[in-house]
Amino acid sequence: MKYVFGPVPSRRLGVSLGINNIPKKYCTYSCVYCQVGKTTNLTVNRRPFFKPEDVLRDVLLAIRGFKKEIDYVTFVPDGEPTLDINLGKIIKMIKENVKNKVAIITNGSIIKSAFSDLAEADLVSVKVDAVVDEIYRKVNRPHPSLSLTAVLRDIEEFRKSYGGILITETMLLEGLNDGPENLSKTVEFLRRVSPRDAYLSVPVRPPAEPSVRPSRRIFEWYESFIESGINTKVLDYQEEDSFATAGFEDPIEGLLKIMAVHPLREDYVCKILMERHIHPDKAINDLIERGAVRRVEYNGKVYLTLADSGYAPKS
Numbered sequence: 435m436k437y438v439f440g441p442v443p444s445r446r447l448g449v450s451l452g453i454n455n456i457p458k459k460y461c462t463y464s465c466v467y468c469q470v471g472k473t474t475n476l477t478v479n480r481r482p483f484f485k486p487e488d489v490l491r492d493v494l495l496a497i498r499g500f501k502k503e504i505d506y507v508t509f510v511p512d513g514e515p516t517l518d519i520n521l522g523k524i525i526k527m528i529k530e531n532v533k534n535k536v537a538i539i540t541n542g543s544i545i546k547s548a549f550s551d552l553a554e555a556d557l558v559s560v561k562v563d564a565v566v567d568e569i570y571r572k573v574n575r576p577h578p579s580l581s582l583t584a585v586l587r588d589i590e591e592f593r594k595s596y597g598g599i600l601i602t603e604t605m606l607l608e609g610l611n612d613g614p615e616n617l618s619k620t621v622e623f624l625r626r627v628s629p630r631d632a633y634l635s636v637p638v639r640p641p642a643e644p645s646v647r648p649s650r651r652i653f654e655w656y657e658s659f660i661e662s663g664i665n666t667k668v669l670d671y672q673e674e675d676s677f678a679t680a681g682f683e684d685p686i687e688g689l690l691k692i693m694a695v696h697p698l699r700e701d702y703v704c705k706i707l708m709e710r711h712i713h714p715d716k717a718i719n720d721l722i723e724r725g726a727v728r729r730v731e732y733n734g735k736v737y738l739t740l741a742d743s744g745y746a747p748k749s
């Protein structure tokens with residue numbers, strides 16, 4: 435299956451079947467903390483990428499092959515999902531065929547041009563890392579044509595018209611966006627947007643830029659959000675549940691699909707391989723030797739990522 439991965443345990447959505455509707459690293463941003471690596475195709479032009487029928491076929495195969503309940507079918511690709519001009523069409527096709535709810539994880543930067551596509555989804559998660567222009571440019575490194583003022587205005591507009599669940603996610607990075615000015619302005623903005631939940635998180639997997647560190651002020655932010663009446667959740671932990679590769683006949687293929695979207699801790703990979711009766715050390719060494727994956731160290735833990743993902747290798 436080319437266009438789906440998982441199901442994976444999602445920190446926001448429960449059991450989530452991921453849809454990858456964008457080729458690797460087509461994005462409107464090149465966030466310093468991106469777990470997919472550096473953006474190689476920085477663009478704001480919406481266009482068709484893959485055939486909607488092919489994406490739907492993979493979604494149906496994965497749902498039918500997975501024996502447990504899937505909470506959300508989630509567009510969480512290797513880039514920005516709203517760049518796909520067929521996004522709304524694919525969501526409609528999924529909803530015509532299965533009962534699962536549909537979620538979109540977007541950075542919100544071109545939300546205005548995707549209003550009608552996003553309206554088809556049950557849940558939309560929008561990124562709000564910075565509401566100060568200088569910080570926005572350092573953290574999200576947007577396409578030069580994007581204006582933060584317009585992005586924030588369009589997210590507020592979307593909020594007014596959208597009938598589904600809107601949540602936000604703010605990634606906090608030490609010394610970059612966790613200071614008092616960004617905090618007070620983010621609180622002001624989120625009070626106006628009033629998401630059902632505002633998630634605060636820190637990078638838990640290797641970031642695109644190895645110098646990026648998780649903020650230690652996340653609970654300060656949490657307290658300010660709560661005091662301002664924002665419904666807030668903190669996501670500063672690593673998933674502990676095992677990832678599912680049940681939708682894939684070949685579990686190695688399933689793992690590589692997940693790694694295309696985010697690095698996996700090596701101990702999780704070993705656990706999954708053993709569950710599928712595959713010798714983990716041999717399988718991992720084979721993948722490393724043939725140049726498919728490599729090891730990366732972050733925060734004292736060893737991860738496996740695709741070899742061409744743009745992370746600094748573990749020394």
Ligand code: SF4
Pocket residue numbers: 461462463464465467468469470473512513514541
């Ligand atoms: S984190 Fe998301 S928005 Fe940022 S560069 Fe990566 S894919 Fe794009």
